[in-house]
Amino acid sequence: MSIPPLAISAYTLVNALGRGVDATAARLLDGVSGLRPCDFELAELPTWIGRVEGLEDEPVDGTLRAFDCRNNRLARAAFAQDGFATAVATVRDRVGAGRIGVFVGTSTAGILETEHAYRGFVATGVLKPFSYRHTQDIFSVADFTRAWFALEGPAVGISTACSSSAKVFASAYRYMRAGLCDAAVVGGVDSLCLTTLYGFHSLELTSPQPCRPWDAARDGLSIGEAAGFALLQWPANDPDNVALRGYGESSDAYHMSSAHPKGDGAVLSMRGALEAAGVLPEHVDYVNLHGTATVSNDAAEDKAMLRVFGERTPCSSTKGWIGHTLGAAGISEALIACLCIERGFLPGSLNTQQCDPSLKANIVRETRPRSIDVAMSNSFGFGGSNCCLLLGRLP
Numbered sequence: 001m002s003i004p005p006l007a008i009s010a011y012t013l014v015n016a017l018g019r020g021v022d023a024t025a026a027r028l029l030d031g032v033s034g035l036r037p038c039d040f041e042l043a044e045l046p047t048w049i050g051r052v053e054g055l056e057d058e059p060v061d062g063t064l065r066a067f068d069c070r071n072n073r074l075a076r077a078a079f080a081q082d083g084f085a086t087a088v089a090t091v092r093d094r095v096g097a098g099r100i101g102v103f104v105g106t107s108t109a110g111i112l113e114t115e116h117a118y119r120g121f122v123a124t125g126v127l128k129p130f131s132y133r134h135t136q137d138i139f140s141v142a143d144f145t146r147a148w149f150a151l152e153g154p155a156v157g158i159s160t161a162c163s164s165s166a167k168v169f170a171s172a173y174r175y176m177r178a179g180l181c182d183a184a185v186v187g188g189v190d191s192l193c194l195t196t197l198y199g200f201h202s203l204e205l206t207s208p209q210p211c212r213p214w215d216a217a218r219d220g221l222s223i224g225e226a227a228g229f230a231l232l233q234w235p236a237n238d239p240d241n242v243a244l245r246g247y248g249e250s251s252d253a254y255h256m257s258s259a260h261p262k263g264d265g266a267v268l269s270m271r272g273a274l275e276a277a278g279v280l281p282e283h284v285d286y287v288n289l290h291g292t293a294t295v296s297n298d299a300a301e302d303k304a305m306l307r308v309f310g311e312r313t314p315c316s317s318t319k320g321w322i323g324h325t326l327g328a329a330g331i332s333e334a335l336i337a338c339l340c341i342e343r344g345f346l347p348g349s350l351n352t353q354q355c356d357p358s359l360k361a362n363i364v365r366e367t368r369p370r371s372i373d374v375a376m377s378n379s380f381g382f383g384g385s386n387c388c389l390l391l392g393r394l395p
Contacts, residue, residue, distance in 0.1 A: 002278030005243035005394055006173055007235035010087035011335050012078045015226035015322040016050030020081040025339050028347045031367055033321050035210045035222050042119075043197045047206040050224025050323030051192060052077070067144040069110030069135040070191040070225075078187070078227035079148060087231050088149050091183050101181035102155040103172045104142040105164030105188040107327030110135030112193040141189045145229075153181045159327065161381030162290070164188060165228065166330025169389055170247040172232055187229035188331035196223055196326060211293035211324070213317035213349050214302070214363050216356040218293045224323025228331035235394050242338045245279065245374065245390045248272025252384020259297050259380055263304025266290075266378065269386040270308045273376060277390045281309050284390075285372040286346055288333045289361075290380045291317020292324055301380065302359040309361075316364040320350030330379040334389050337375040341392060346370040 013020065016034025017027040027034065035048045055073045064076055079085050092100055113135040121127040134140055139157035146155045154175055158164050165188020172184035200206050200223060207220035235243060249272065252265035259266065274281060287309065290301055305315060318336050325332050340347060348367040355363050374392035381387075 003246060003276045005235055005245050006176070006232045007238065007241040007243050007394065008338060009231050009233050009241060010084055011230040011338065012082040012084040013228045013332060013335050014052060014074065014078045014081060015325065015332060016052060016224055017321055019077060021339060024336065025343060028321060029345060029367055031348065031350065033210060033350055035323055040192050040197065043194055045197060045201050045206065046208045047201065048210045048222045049192060050222060050325065052225055063144070063148050067134045067140060069113045071106065071110040071141055071189055072144045074191050074225060074227045075141050075144060075189045078229050084229060088185060091231065091233065092149065092151065095182045097150055098152040099182040100151045101153040101172060101175050101184040102142050102146045102151055103158065103168040103184055103186045104145055105158040105168050105327050105330060106138060106141050106190050107159055107161055107164055108190060108193055108196055109138050109140050111195050112191065115194050145185060145187060149185065151185065160385040161383060162326055162329050163379040163381035163385045163387040164327040164330060166334060166377065166379035166387035166389055167249065168331065169244055170249055170387060173244065173247065184232045185229060186232060186331065187227065188328040189227040190325055190327035191225045192223065205294055207293065210351050211319055212351045212353065213289065213291035213293040213319060214298055214355050214359055215352045216354045218295060218298060220294055221292045222319065222323040224325045226322060226325035226328040226332045228328060228335050230331065230335065239394055241394055242341050242391055243394050245392050246273045246277030247390065248276060248388045250386045252386065254384050259300040260384060261300050263300045263307065265384050265386045266301060266304035266380055267307050269388040270304065270376065270378070273388040273390040279374060279390060284309065284313055284374050284376055286340060286375045287313055287315040288337045288375065288377045289315050289317045290378045291319055291349065293319060299359065301378065302361050305361040311360050311362055314346055314362050314364050316347055316349035318347055330387060334377040334391060337377045337391050341372045341375055344369055344371050
């Protein structure tokens with residue numbers, strides 16, 4: 001049974017390509033990556049990253065003062081783009097602050113502040129005071145978002161690894177369908193920190209080159225940072241709005257970090273999103289792959305894609321532009337899919353030089369114009385936490 005769609009009435013993006021949706025779209029169309037050799041503080045690693053410029057130097061004032069950390073600075077940078085704050089204020093004035101929910105995903109929140117504190121303790125023997133609640137706590141960025149927009153509705157922080165900010169759409173939908181709120185601000189924010197950079201390096205999952213999804217010589221991922229937010233409302237029959245048409249969630253329960261090798265959980269979530277929207281696989285025009293560029297994950301996702309879509313449906317990974325933004329990947333890639341629908345293009349899988357001959361999905365290598373009505377965005381996290389979103393014009 002299909003579910004009623006939810007309009008995505010405003011959205012905003014900040015990532016290694018720049019600040020705002022226009023910056024992201026321009027670089028996707030130009031084919032210019034935001035990845036760079038790792039130059040993050042104290043991370044002397046042979047890898048590439050997707051870093052957002054200028055976060056270190058931004059002023060700390062107003063609401064941010066109590067919540068100051070790299071993660072919440074990144075969130076604030078997104079709030080300032082694309083007229084998003086005005087859109088939220090307009091809906092708040094119409095329905096009331098208590099009727100707008102906040103649902104934000106992250107994987108590491110402001111753990112960089114804790115890293116700074118303990119590095120200082122090792123060096124000096126003094127532990128500099130810091131607010132765990134307002135920085136490292138997983139709820140910190142959801143709490144900051146609620147405070148920034150003066151909202152009083154339900155607020156939820158979601159942390160399910162790389163599917164975190166895809167699942168915010170599903171959670172917001174259920175709250176709105178249950179009548180607990182009339183609109184929702186959904187988002188995802190993850191910032192660079194030493195825990196993820198050194199952690200993925202220790203797992204031998206980071207690449208010494210810009211990541212190459214689906215490539216025959218792929219050898220790992222590139223870590224990035226990003227923030228993305230969207231405003232969800234019940235639609236007012238506006239055919240120009242892109243909408244959340246359906247979502248599907250599943251859990252592999254297969255391995256702590258590896259995907260099911262046959263893509264069983266991925267298949268369940270993709271089929272769940274299609275069923276929820278009442279859309280057949282052949283009516284999907286584009287799939288934004290999870291596409292991390294690790295050997296096993298791309299192979300598993302390829303098998304899942306073939307089981308659901310066959311070899312026809314165009315698909316690509318956009319991690320070659322912005323890196324794997326972990327807890328922000330779900331919403332970043334979903335909103336890139338929205339851009340593709342609104343502006344009519346298929347993004348190429350950047351850095352994919354020679355597709356792995358053992359993988360058969362229809363990988364788009366070069367960005368090209370294409371009318372898109374329906375797109376899917378895949379997010380598959382550690383522990384087999386999967387979420388797929390189906391996005392498209394209002395039917």
